[in-house]
Amino acid sequence: MNGRVVALIAIVSLCVVGGGAYVTVAALTAEGTTSDERPRIVVDEAGAATLPAASSLLVRAVDYDNPRLNGRVYRTELAPGDTAESVGGLACERVYVSPTGTGLCLAVARNGFDYQGLVFDRRFQRQASFSIPGVPDRARVSPDGRYGAFTAFLSGHTYSLGVRQFSTHTAIVDMRAGKPLFSLDELEITRDGERFERADANLWGVTFVDGDRFYATLGTGGQHYLIEGRVSTRRARVVRDHVECPSLSPDGRRIAYKRRVGKLDRWRLHVLDLSTGRDVALAERRSIDDQPEWLGDAHVVYSDDRHVYAVPADGGGRPHRLVARASSPVALP
Amino acid sequence: MYQAESSRVPLGHRGLRAGAASGRGGRVSRNVVVLGAVSMLTDVSSEMVSAILPIYLVFALGASPLQYGVVDGIYQGASALVRLLSGFVADRWRRHKDVAAAGYGLSAACKAALVAIGGTVSAVTAIVLVDRTGKGIRTAPRDALIALSSTPATLATAFGVHRAMDTAGALLGPLLAFGLLLLAPARFDAVFVVSVCFAVVGLAVLLLFADGHPRERDDQAGIERTVDAGGRTRPTLREAIALLGERRFRVLVGIAAVLAIATISDGFIYLGLQRTLDLSLTAFPLLFVGAALVYMALAIPAGRLADRLGRTRVFLGGYALLLPVYAVLLVPSAGLVALIFALLALGAYYAATDGVLQAIASALLPDRLQASGLALLVTAISLAKLISSLAFGLVWTLGGLDAAAAAFTAALVAALMLAGWALARSPEAIA
Numbered sequence: 129m130n131g132r133v134v135a136l137i138a139i140v141s142l143c144v145v146g147g148g149a150y151v152t153v154a155a156l157t158a159e160g161t162t163s164d165e166r167p168r169i170v171v172d173e174a175g176a177a178t179l180p181a182a183s184s185l186l187v188r189a190v191d192y193d194n195p196r197l198n199g200r201v202y203r204t205e206l207a208p209g210d211t212a213e214s215v216g217g218l219a220c221e222r223v224y225v226s227p228t229g230t231g232l233c234l235a236v237a238r239n240g241f242d243y244q245g246l247v248f249d250r251r252f253q254r255q256a257s258f259s260i261p262g263v264p265d266r267a268r269v270s271p272d273g274r275y276g277a278f279t280a281f282l283s284g285h286t287y288s289l290g291v292r293q294f295s296t297h298t299a300i301v302d303m304r305a306g307k308p309l310f311s312l313d314e315l316e317i318t319r320d321g322e323r324f325e326r327a328d329a330n331l332w333g334v335t336f337v338d339g340d341r342f343y344a345t346l347g348t349g350g351q352h353y354l355i356e357g358r359v360s361t362r363r364a365r366v367v368r369d370h371v372e373c374p375s376l377s378p379d380g381r382r383i384a385y386k387r388r389v390g391k392l393d394r395w396r397l398h399v400l401d402l403s404t405g406r407d408v409a410l411a412e413r414r415s416i417d418d419q420p421e422w423l424g425d426a427h428v429v430y431s432d433d434r435h436v437y438a439v440p441a442d443g444g445g446r447p448h449r450l451v452a453r454a455s456s457p458v459a460l461p
Numbered sequence: 462m463y464q465a466e467s468s469r470v471p472l473g474h475r476g477l478r479a480g481a482a483s484g485r486g487g488r489v490s491r492n493v494v495v496l497g498a499v500s501m502l503t504d505v506s507s508e509m510v511s512a513i514l515p516i517y518l519v520f521a522l523g524a525s526p527l528q529y530g531v532v533d534g535i536y537q538g539a540s541a542l543v544r545l546l547s548g549f550v551a552d553r554w555r556r557h558k559d560v561a562a563a564g565y566g567l568s569a570a571c572k573a574a575l576v577a578i579g580g581t582v583s584a585v586t587a588i589v590l591v592d593r594t595g596k597g598i599r600t601a602p603r604d605a606l607i608a609l610s611s612t613p614a615t616l617a618t619a620f621g622v623h624r625a626m627d628t629a630g631a632l633l634g635p636l637l638a639f640g641l642l643l644l645a646p647a648r649f650d651a652v653f654v655v656s657v658c659f660a661v662v663g664l665a666v667l668l669l670f671a672d673g674h675p676r677e678r679d680d681q682a683g684i685e686r687t688v689d690a691g692g693r694t695r696p697t698l699r700e701a702i703a704l705l706g707e708r709r710f711r712v713l714v715g716i717a718a719v720l721a722i723a724t725i726s727d728g729f730i731y732l733g734l735q736r737t738l739d740l741s742l743t744a745f746p747l748l749f750v751g752a753a754l755v756y757m758a759l760a761i762p763a764g765r766l767a768d769r770l771g772r773t774r775v776f777l778g779g780y781a782l783l784l785p786v787y788a789v790l791l792v793p794s795a796g797l798v799a800l801i802f803a804l805l806a807l808g809a810y811y812a813a814t815d816g817v818l819q820a821i822a823s824a825l826l827p828d829r830l831q832a833s834g835l836a837l838l839v840t841a842i843s844l845a846k847l848i849s850s851l852a853f854g855l856v857w858t859l860g861g862l863d864a865a866a867a868a869f870t871a872a873l874v875a876a877l878m879l880a881g882w883a884l885a886r887s888p889e890a891i892a
Contacts (some may be wrong), residue, residue: 132669139665143658154651155644194522196647221520236520238646263519327859349858395691 256306755808
């Protein structure tokens with residue numbers, strides 16, 4: 129046999145044996161789940177002390193070193209010294225729960241490749257699942273638990289400039305049926321009474337007012353509009369601009385949101401009073417890419433994808449770290 | 462080293478019988494099959510990584526969508542910069558195989574780097590940049606080697622064989638990654654390790670079996686007489702640039718660029734099909750797979766047809782196949798039959814144009830400037846595609862999908878007529 133063939137056979141054998149052994153070990157260790165490891169979520173005492181008593185939060189663990197803990201959902205009382213308590217076996221990239229206990233978890237599917245939405249009940253037991261066509265980004269559930277909404281990033285669409293950009297897919301979920309009802313692309317949107325249609329329109333970041341009305345973001349041509357719509361009529365109207373990822377306060381009067389600063393993807397958290405139009409920047413000076421959440425009517429909570437923070441909703445005070453190694457905070461009743 | 466003669470000898474029973482035993486058509490050389498195998502193995506390696514890259518970055522490393530966008534942008538754009546340079550270097554020092562091997566080696570090293578240090582977003586960004594640089598380095602010299610290993614009568618068949626094998630690898634890679642993640646959930650390192658294996662075997666096949674100096678092709682091209690006055694001296698940068706002054710090559714580059722400007726970019730076509738036919742978004746990736754399967758199946762027959770009937774005829778026919786695809790975009794409420802028809806036409810268009818254009822160009826180019834010329838052609842087409850993408854996005858945004866598809870249909874008809882006219886006017890046959 130010629131020398132080159134021998135060399136190739138040697139290299140191929142080495143690769144088959146070495147690669148095969150590695151994959152085998154990986155498959156075996158990935159199966160043997162040792163999930164009794166302690167969560168590394170820590171409630172920050174100084175931060176928790178600034179909040180009203182008896183606040184509690186649902187968060188997901190951020191632990192990139194440990195794929196088995198990453199995304200696990202924890203409940204914490206935010207009392208000094210409290211350690212987070214794991215709820216159920218859910219692992220979510222984004223999670224939300226309504227005061228009724230019905231929740232939506234956006235998760236990586238079992239094959240580690242696809243994404244799915246899981247509807248869960250008050251005991252955090254999975255009730256239904258549906259597939260999600262992209263990278264999960266935002267999740268919300270209406271206060272009565274009737275509807276949910278999710279936003280996912282779709283990659284790979286080549287828009288102008290030849291640069292691949294993200295487009296978003298946002299859908300309303302029928303929580304009872306456990307599947308998406310319609311995509312926000314189908315909304316009939318008006319602005320000052322006239323049809324407002326744009327080919328490059330992207331919609332994301334739903335927040336519900338009640339079991340029908342909702343707010344969301346409409347992005348088109350570099351502008352970001354706040355829209356108000358109804359699930360029942362599938363219609364919406366443009367309310368104002370410069371609002372992304374809105375979040376309605378429990379009293380229904382204000383919207384916390386992220387406001388783009390400059391041309392780059394940098395955002396400041398703001399609170400907008402819907403009746404007076406008064407808009408204040410919050411004391412968090414870093415760029416935050418999150419859909420904020422309200423904790424009572426006086427605080428806004430959010431994450432920087434590493435830790436969860438709280439900041440006063442009136443623009444005063446300063447941000448406090450609440451929970452280390454967590455994201456996707458949801459205030460619990 | 463390999464004997465120069467051996468690559469000239471048709472493979473006989475071991476080779477791919479690529480056509481009639483005599484006349485135009487015929488068999489492709491063993492070197493083309495070797496290079497096809499190298500590309501297939503390398504594509505398995507790189508496509509298995511690119512298939513899982515988004516989920517790895519976002520879920521294992523916690524990248525923000527913006528960071529992912531940056532990495533994806535690099536993935537799409539980085540290779541163009543080094544392509545021209547590597548093509549010229551390969552020609553000047555007659556080191557096509559070595560330059561290509563450097564490119565393949567760089568990419569293999571990057572897969573290994575992903576295993577070793579790919580634990581942070583910034584490291585992955587840097588690795589992806591180097592990996593794509595490797596791709597830019599290897600493409601032009603590799604295509605030049607394919608051309609130099611083929612007889613003038615089998616050029617298109619040779620490129621067809623290579624593209625078919627290349628596409629097979631691109632289809633296998635994501636499947637393999639998917640299977641590995643099923644076996645070992647969330648173990649991205651296992652995917653990277655297997656990717657390294659494929660890259661290393663691909664590099665080994667190149668180094669051990671590819672012939673870096675295939676036959677000194679007889680000068681049938683004609684260009685050599687005007688450009689290559691100095692006999693067998695090293696080609697200079699001036700000569701490489703002067704290729705664009707040669708009439709027939711310039712006409713070819715012009716035709717290819719004009720057609721590329723009138724071509725709706727792949728992403729927009731798939732997006733348009735998805736919108737027109739109201740496909741579920743989960744079915745979206747199947748569009749790519751469908752068109753790639755057709756491309757893979759038809760690449761060799763299309764090459765053979767081009768070698769027999771005339772390459773420019775098949776090349777222009779391939780572009781004409783885009784017209785029914787555009788028509789499907791324009792027809793409201795098109796059905797499943799229309800979708801299958803569109804994917805067949807799209808796959809056949811890839812098969813009839815991609816490798817065939819390289820074949821037309823290499824038949825015009827002198828041996829000593831193959832890699833430089835092919836790199837120039839590909840760069841011109843990339844620029845044209847960028848313009849096309851900008852224009853289509855703009856028209857879609859302003860006037861809607863129908864207006865954009867209609868405008869590009871008109872542009873393509875005009876471009877085809879212009880191409881036919883330019884070819885007919887050309888005093889000497891281009892191919």
